[in-house]
Amino acid sequence: MKKTLLHITLILIGILTLAPLLWMVSASLMPAGEANTFPPKFIPDNPTLEHYRTLFTRLNLLRYILNSVVVSVSITLISLLVNSMAGFAFAKFHFPGRDTLFKTLLSAMIIPAQVTMLPLFLLLKQMGVINTYIGVIIPGMASIFGIFLIRQYMLSIPDSLIEAARMDGASDFRIYWSVILPLAKPILVTLAIFTFMGAWNDFLWPLIVLTRDSMYTLPVALANLMGEHAQDTELMMAGSVLTILPVLIVFLVLQKYYIRGIMIGSVKG
Amino acid sequence: MRSAYLFLAPAMTAILIFFALPILAAFLMSFTDFDIYSLGDWSRARFIGLDNYWNLLKDPLFWKALKNTFYFVLVGGPLSITVSLGAAVLLNSKLVQFKGLFRLAFFAPVVTTLVAVAVVWRYVYHPRFGLMNYLLGFFGINPVDWLGDPTWAMPALIILAVWKNFGYNMIIFIAGLQNIPEELYEAAKMDGAGPFQQFWNITLPMLAPTTLFVAIITMIGYFQFFAEPYVMTQGGPLNSTLSIVLLMYQEGFRAWRMGYSAAVAFVLFFIILIGSLIQFRLQKDVNL
Numbered sequence: 001m002k003k004t005l006l007h008i009t010l011i012l013i014g015i016l017t018l019a020p021l022l023w024m025v026s027a028s029l030m031p032a033g034e035a036n037t038f039p040p041k042f043i044p045d046n047p048t049l050e051h052y053r054t055l056f057t058r059l060n061l062l063r064y065i066l067n068s069v070v071v072s073v074s075i076t077l078i079s080l081l082v083n084s085m086a087g088f089a090f091a092k093f094h095f096p097g098r099d100t101l102f103k104t105l106l107s108a109m110i111i112p113a114q115v116t117m118l119p120l121f122l123l124l125k126q127m128g129v130i131n132t133y134i135g136v137i138i139p140g141m142a143s144i145f146g147i148f149l150i151r152q153y154m155l156s157i158p159d160s161l162i163e164a165a166r167m168d169g170a171s172d173f174r175i176y177w178s179v180i181l182p183l184a185k186p187i188l189v190t191l192a193i194f195t196f197m198g199a200w201n202d203f204l205w206p207l208i209v210l211t212r213d214s215m216y217t218l219p220v221a222l223a224n225l226m227g228e229h230a231q232d233t234e235l236m237m238a239g240s241v242l243t244i245l246p247v248l249i250v251f252l253v254l255q256k257y258y259i260r261g262i263m264i265g266s267v268k269g
Numbered sequence: 270m271r272s273a274y275l276f277l278a279p280a281m282t283a284i285l286i287f288f289a290l291p292i293l294a295a296f297l298m299s300f301t302d303f304d305i306y307s308l309g310d311w312s313r314a315r316f317i318g319l320d321n322y323w324n325l326l327k328d329p330l331f332w333k334a335l336k337n338t339f340y341f342v343l344v345g346g347p348l349s350i351t352v353s354l355g356a357a358v359l360l361n362s363k364l365v366q367f368k369g370l371f372r373l374a375f376f377a378p379v380v381t382t383l384v385a386v387a388v389v390w391r392y393v394y395h396p397r398f399g400l401m402n403y404l405l406g407f408f409g410i411n412p413v414d415w416l417g418d419p420t421w422a423m424p425a426l427i428i429l430a431v432w433k434n435f436g437y438n439m440i441i442f443i444a445g446l447q448n449i450p451e452e453l454y455e456a457a458k459m460d461g462a463g464p465f466q467q468f469w470n471i472t473l474p475m476l477a478p479t480t481l482f483v484a485i486i487t488m489i490g491y492f493q494f495f496a497e498p499y500v501m502t503q504g505g506p507l508n509s510t511l512s513i514v515l516l517m518y519q520e521g522f523r524a525w526r527m528g529y530s531a532a533v534a535f536v537l538f539f540i541i542l543i544g545s546l547i548q549f550r551l552q553k554d555v556n557l
Contacts, residue, residue, distance in 0.1 A: 006365065010360070017378055020389050020393055021377060035398070036395075093272070105284070110541060111538060114493060114534050115292055115538050116292055118298060119531075120287060123287075141287070142283035172272035203496045204496070219496075230391075240386070252373075262440050263440070266441045266482055
């Protein structure tokens with residue numbers, strides 16, 4: 001009895017959380033106008049891909065997907081390298097001011113990124129990288145959260161491994177590359193997913209830096225499309241599906257790593 | 270030791286140039302009249318002391334944005350945390366089958382793109398054809414013009430935010446729940462404590478550190494809300510969903526009053542700082 005009640009509650013919550021997403025997919029397959037009926041339809045009568053076709057042929061969606069892919073993949077790769085190097089230094093080296101520096105970085109995490117955006121925009125304008133991929137990528141290169149995540153993980157790698165490699169004459173960079181990084185693979189995957197999703201879903205900074213239509217990332221393009229096509233419900237749903245699908249797939253495939261990231265992040269805030 | 274600095278150099282350089290210095294610059298900027306004319310020639314910006322901050326205090330739009338943001342944080346934050354905790358307690362029960370499946374379903378909205386789901390929810394809130402009014406119809410509730418009515422626009426955005434975010438904190442709560450020793454519950458049961466008493470006297474106190482962490486990250490995140498009003502309401506109707514960050518964006522990157530906008534950004538920063546300090550202090554009291 002108690003068990004049944006519990007499961008009914010859980011199923012109800014599940015329906016509530018999934019309904020908007022399922023309706024989005026379903027409505028994106030309806031012919032124009034069919035989503036605007038009462039009572040709402042949940043299954044299209046005659047499923048069609050016309051809106052997806054329109055997005056790719058008339059509305060340049062492929063270009064936005066490409067922009068999003070280039071930006072998100074670049075940010076992910078660069079930040080993995082940069083943050084893993086810094087995380088390694090914090091975890092495995094003793095240098096003056098290490099703990100102070102680390103604590104300062106951690107407390108800086110409460111500073112909202114919006115505070116930096118005005119001067120950052122001016123700086124990047126001076127560098128001539130407004131409306132370029134580089135302009136979007138730059139603020140995402142290093143992240144304090146990423147450094148923290150990697151350091152926590154690397155602390156658990158035994159020092160004896162490093163000392164053994166050093167005895168064999170390996171340089172510090174060699175140790176980082178051939179000993180530490182392979183051992184840290186799980187946390188690198190975790191950080192890669194976090195970074196990729198964050199970059200893919202990011203909105204405010206790309207909106208500020210990208211003013212030319214052909215450079216828009218998907219979220220910026222979608223918000224812009226909303227201005228002109230607010231009445232075309234089914235078309236907007238198709239655009240939303242294409243924006244969400246890549247991150248949802250990455251998550252479904254690698255969810256174990258993503259969940260681990262949340263856990264580590266919450267151990268010590 | 271020298272290699273330590275080499276390993277740190279790329280990250281620290283990036284953080285210094287593209288994070289730390291801009292914070293300092295924004296602080297200085299908030300004391301200038303940096304505007305669209307200064308954009309071409311920085312030397313045209315003049316130092317005007319605290320004028321931006323005084324003007325903020327006299328700006329009804331700023332107060333409106335501040336009020337709306339606090340509404341969103343103080344109602345949305347606790348609501349979201351409560352839902353997360355509730356879902357975590359349910360999911361953590363030993364009776365649940367297909368745990369992974371439920372967890373996946375509850376978590377799915379977290380990984381979605383905020384702009385895209387804001388677009389979807391704009392239609393969910395459609396006064397005539399939307400799912401929300403359809404659902405409420407079963408309970409005999411008359412259609413609500415969610416995004417067109419100043420009273421309902423903010424609750425609408427809060428519901429969306431809770432739907433989108435509760436799965437994240439739920440995961441953290443589940444981890445916290447699993448760390449509570451089983452013996453505590455067994456001892457309580459021996460003493461005749463019911464499920465509600467167990468929750469109140471064991472679960473909640475044991476979860477206090479987790480709750481503090483969740484409360485702080487939720488608060489910081491909610492204070493920065495922007496995409497929902499940008500996509501769904503443009504801050505309207507009647508500025509009822511204008512947020513601090515939306516105001517900062519409009520002043521800084523639409524009207525190009527960047528000095529003024531920097532002052533808005535710093536007010537946000539100080540509010541978040543004070544909020545975090547208060548919560549840390551509360552935590553200390555709880556631990557004593």
